[in-house]
Amino acid sequence: MHLTALGANENSLRVLPTEIGNLTSLTILDLRHNRLKQLPRSIKKLTNLSKLFLRFNKLETLPEEIGFMTSLEVLSVRNNCLNSLPNAINKATNLKILDISGNTLSKFRSVSNLTLLKDLDLSQNRLSSLPEEWKTMSNLERLVLSHNKFQSFPIPIANIPNLETLDLEGIYKSARTHTTHTQHIHTH
DSSP states (O other), rough: OOOOOOESSSHHHHOOOGGGOOOOOOOOEEOSOOOOOOOOOOGGGTTTTTEEEESSSSOOHHHHGGGGOOOOOEEEESSSSSSSSOOOGGGTTOOEEOOSSSSSSSSOOOTOTTOOOOOEEHHHHHHOOOSSOOOTTTTOOEEEEEEEESSSSOGGGGGGGTEEEEEEETOOSSSSSEEOOOOOOOOO
């Protein structure tokens, strides 16, 4: 079978069969709006996969095997139950779009190896700080940090050389006030 795209969204899937790894020609896998709590380790065999959509599931973790998906350019895990990312995410060096919004991340590890990343959405998590290594993110154009729990301005983002859009809406939250800050930076 030479299947290149598989859309299995909105099916209330609870388990993705390990046989998914046999579909090695897949370039697009769309599993949005299901009930998946985890992915099988066999997902690492999908080395041709360029787009993986996992929005609106119940994923608690991503497997370390995600790093073996060397063709992956788009990863969307918006609105899941992730509280961390695997270390191997740094091995997915072709990632251009990474959407982790709407999860429960309280820490965000360095993704400094993802030098092709253009769009990173970390909104609606529980982040209070960011890693220091951002200078290598020379292709990052859009960074969304809105609705997190920063206590102060996330200084490390000042080192992103080609950042064009920065969304900081609602990043400062305290018991008394809710301050909204949105800033758009245009550098050309």
